Amino acid sequence: MSILYDEGQQAIATESRRVLDARVGKDRLLKLLEQVGEYDQPFWDTAVEQGWTALAIPEEHGGLGLGLVELGLVALATGAATAGAPFLTVGYGAAQALIGSGQADLQAAWLPKLAAGEALATVAFAEGNAPLPPLPTTIFAGGKLSGAKEGVTGGLKADFAIVWAAHEGKPALVLAELKNAARTAVESYDNSRLYADIAFAGAPATLLAEGDSALALARDVLARMAVVTAHEQVGGAEALLYIARDYATTRRAFGQFIGAFQSIKHRISEMYGLVEIARANCIHAAASEGKDNFLIAAADARISATDAYDTNSRDCVQIHGGIGVTWEQGLHLHMRRARSLAVELGNLYYWEDLLVEQLTGVAA
Amino acid sequence: MSDLEAYRAKAHAWLESMSPKYGREARRGMTVEQELALGREFQALKYEAGYAGINWPKEIGGQGLGHLEKITYDSEEMQFGMPTVFFGISLGMPVPILIRFGQGANGEHNEWVKERVVKALRGEEIWCQLFSEPAGGSDLGGLRTRAEPDGNGWKMNGQKVWTSWAQYCDYGVIVVRTDPTVEKHKGLTYFWVDMKAKGVDVRPIKLAGGDSHVNEVFFDDVRMEDSQRMSPVGGGFGVALTTLMIERYIATDSGGFGPHLDVFTDLVKGLEINGKPALADGRVRSAIARNHAMRGGLDSITKRAFQMMQAGMEPGPEGSLQKLVAVRSRQKLSELAMDLQGNLSLHFDPHAYVKEDWSASWLNAPTGRIAGGSDEVLLNTIAERVLGLPQDHRPDKGVAFNQIPA
Numbered sequence: 030m031s032i033l034y035d036e037g038q039q040a041i042a043t044e045s046r047r048v049l050d051a052r053v054g055k056d057r058l059l060k061l062l063e064q065v066g067e068y069d070q071p072f073w074d075t076a077v078e079q080g081w082t083a084l085a086i087p088e089e090h091g092g093l094g095l096g097l098v099e100l101g102l103v104a105l106a107t108g109a110a111t112a113g114a115p116f117l118t119v120g121y122g123a124a125q126a127l128i129g130s131g132q133a134d135l136q137a138a139w140l141p142k143l144a145a146g147e148a149l150a151t152v153a154f155a156e157g158n159a160p161l162p163p164l165p166t167t168i169f170a171g172g173k174l175s176g177a178k179e180g181v182t183g184g185l186k187a188d189f190a191i192v193w194a195a196h197e198g199k200p201a202l203v204l205a206e207l208k209n210a211a212r213t214a215v216e217s218y219d220n221s222r223l224y225a226d227i228a229f230a231g232a233p234a235t236l237l238a239e240g241d242s243a244l245a246l247a248r249d250v251l252a253r254m255a256v257v258t259a260h261e262q263v264g265g266a267e268a269l270l271y272i273a274r275d276y277a278t279t280r281r282a283f284g285q286f287i288g289a290f291q292s293i294k295h296r297i298s299e300m301y302g303l304v305e306i307a308r309a310n311c312i313h314a315a316a317s318e319g320k321d322n323f324l325i326a327a328a329d330a331r332i333s334a335t336d337a338y339d340t341n342s343r344d345c346v347q348i349h350g351g352i353g354v355t356w357e358q359g360l361h362l363h364m365r366r367a368r369s370l371a372v373e374l375g376n377l378y379y380w381e382d383l384l385v386e387q388l389t390g391v392a393a
Numbered sequence: 394m395s396d397l398e399a400y401r402a403k404a405h406a407w408l409e410s411m412s413p414k415y416g417r418e419a420r421r422g423m424t425v426e427q428e429l430a431l432g433r434e435f436q437a438l439k440y441e442a443g444y445a446g447i448n449w450p451k452e453i454g455g456q457g458l459g460h461l462e463k464i465t466y467d468s469e470e471m472q473f474g475m476p477t478v479f480f481g482i483s484l485g486m487p488v489p490i491l492i493r494f495g496q497g498a499n500g501e502h503n504e505w506v507k508e509r510v511v512k513a514l515r516g517e518e519i520w521c522q523l524f525s526e527p528a529g530g531s532d533l534g535g536l537r538t539r540a541e542p543d544g545n546g547w548k549m550n551g552q553k554v555w556t557s558w559a560q561y562c563d564y565g566v567i568v569v570r571t572d573p574t575v576e577k578h579k580g581l582t583y584f585w586v587d588m589k590a591k592g593v594d595v596r597p598i599k600l601a602g603g604d605s606h607v608n609e610v611f612f613d614d615v616r617m618e619d620s621q622r623m624s625p626v627g628g629g630f631g632v633a634l635t636t637l638m639i640e641r642y643i644a645t646d647s648g649g650f651g652p653h654l655d656v657f658t659d660l661v662k663g664l665e666i667n668g669k670p671a672l673a674d675g676r677v678r679s680a681i682a683r684n685h686a687m688r689g690g691l692d693s694i695t696k697r698a699f700q701m702m703q704a705g706m707e708p709g710p711e712g713s714l715q716k717l718v719a720v721r722s723r724q725k726l727s728e729l730a731m732d733l734q735g736n737l738s739l740h741f742d743p744h745a746y747v748k749e750d751w752s753a754s755w756l757n758a759p760t761g762r763i764a765g766g767s768d769e770v771l772l773n774t775i776a777e778r779v780l781g782l783p784q785d786h787r788p789d790k791g792v793a794f795n796q797i798p799a
């Protein structure tokens with residue numbers, strides 16, 4: 030299905046854009062690029078204050094009981110601002126895993142804290158280069174978790190993680206508090222994502238789901254996060270479209286605005302096309318939350334949004350020429366974010382294969 | 394069920410009842426002339442059933458409904474492949490313009506126009522649109538066919554080209570140059586023309602795919618009455634733009650009017666690459682996934698445009714992406730489908746249906762990227778109208794037409 034945003038949703042879109050315009054600045058984001066282990070605290074304080082952490086958490090657990098459509102609109106605004114905190118997405122994923130597990134005590138323990146911004150959470154599904162390996166090498170046995178997860182988003186500061194592990198030869202989802210794990214910071218091209226390599230050596234953990242239901246839940250959680258991220262990617266891609274447009278209507282060469290040259294204007298029109306196709310997929314996917322076709326809709330959104338953000342980063346820089354590659358001008362904030370988001374939520378190989386599996390019934 | 398869904402269901406049921414005699418399957422192997430005869434029959438039945446002129450005023454022979462009903466019916470009809478292709482342009486642009494601005498050769502208006510409209514709706518008469526010329530396609534304002542005052546009327550000479558279905562047409566609307574001494578867009582005037590008049594010579598052009606639906610049309614001292622004029626003298630370009638804007642909301646096809654993606658996946662399921670299922674090949678999976686994501690986006694744009702219209706809002710400009718994105722992807726996907734079949738794809742049936750056959754789709758795809766606004770013109774339009782980028786350098790601006798270097 031697809032929808033038109035209602036008044037409340039439009040208000041979320043405008044308000045989140047307005048708040049971020051006022052509070053997120055390029056200078057602070059540039060500094061964060063060179064600091065390992067730090068993220069944009071003022072942004073996160075804003076997110077908590079604005080209730081964005083509570084948006085998609087049920088009311089009975091202290092949340093606002095809204096859904097992917099609303100969270101997507103906030104993500105659209107954070108993407109435009111390259112706002113530097115990963116927890117809007119991965120914290121949401123962890124909350125959704127708890128909700129999907131049906132375990133009331135864990136929900137009661139953690140969801141109110143996540144809603145209030147008092148706890149930070151992430152998901153650790155990937156191993157090596159596989160976003161969701163069929164049978165992970167991280168092992169859950171006798172209430173203990175052992176194994177390694179590379180490049181966990183937000184892993185440096187999260188209080189707990191939802192971990193994709195193997196339990197008695199079957200896949201499982203478990204909750205593990207990260208104070209009991211060894212975390213090594215990953216020095217990255219996008220450091221405010223707080224990437225960590227995490228080693229579990231017999232860390233206490235709680236089983237959330239196993240076997241087929243664990244796989245179904247993990248896919249659903251990953252798809253939900255992918256839809257949030259797709260909005261973020263569209264927000265970034267759209268920002269780049271207008272940065273390119275504005276530059277092309279002010280920069281002159283050969284006696285005219287460079288936007289008059291078809292080599293430039295056609296490139297910018299193509300950027301527009303990528304943004305609008307991905308946006309339409311995002312709206313459709315967010316409105317398909319909980320429906321049979323959700324994985325397909327999420328994959329469409331994820332694939333088109335990744336393509337849009339990568340392409341628009343590349344082309345926006347190209348349209349700027351030399352100034353586009355300077356540190357100070359800051360387009361590389363988008364270049365970096367386009368890549369980190371492209372990788373974090375499962376690369377295109379994963380989503381293309383999943384989509385084709387859903388469409389044809391044939392796994393890769 | 395909403396009113397619109399009920400309307401859709403009723404239209405679907407009616408089309409289903411028509412399908413055994415007029416649908417795509419029933420017409421396999423027919424010549425164009427046979428299809429046209431059947432098409433005229435179907436069009437008359439469509440008129441009787443109330444599905445012709447859906448969003449036109451009742452007074453003129455239409456149904457007095459809205460865009461939404463029109464698009465709803467059209468998207469249903471598209472699925473059945475009914476023989477309406479001959480009437481698409483006629484009813485899409487020339488006849489609506491006739492309703493607004495036309496009168497008969499002797500100045501009679503209402504009755505003459507209404508008679509033309511009803512005959513066009515019933516498929517008895519067909520109208521063509523004579524815009525493009527050898528010297529002016531994307532640059533419509535560069536056209537050279539001229540009309541000169543001749544007594545109390547006009548005398549026309551020149552050549553049009555790419556005129557769809559002109560060989561079967563009774564009338565046409567035409568833009569011609571009436572003053573070469575002023576700027577190019579200001580010296581044009583809009584007329585209707587009797588395609589059976591003395592001095593009109595229609596010559597079909599065989600296209601690369603083998604069919605001949607487009608024509609060259611030559612005018613040799615063709616007489617037109619002044620009452621055939623549909624714009625002020627020198628005001629023809631504006632009416633031409635109005636004509637092109639009439640069909641703003643049309644039924645679209647994210648498959649670019651070629652085969653749908655499930656036709657591709659069905660093909661792939663039966664094939665192997667290097668002794669393994671083709672569907673296990675990453676290149677093939679990537680192509681399916683990318684196309685699905687792109688077409689899904691276009692479909693969602695269409696659905697939202699429809700919802701906006703239902704809510705009484707103007708749909709966004711993103712609808713202009715449909716043709717640009719869908720047709721060129723169809724072209725590439727068609728090539729890929731042929732590659733996948735290897736030597737087996739060398740067989741070619743010139744009468745195959747473009748929505749089912751990859752070779753036919755491939756060979757006819759370029760037309761879709763050129764006709765009705767080329768990719769390049771569409772990109773310019775998005776850049777200039779939607780994004781506010783400046784126009785290209787235009788050496789012909791402010792210059793009298795006859796002073797522009799040819």
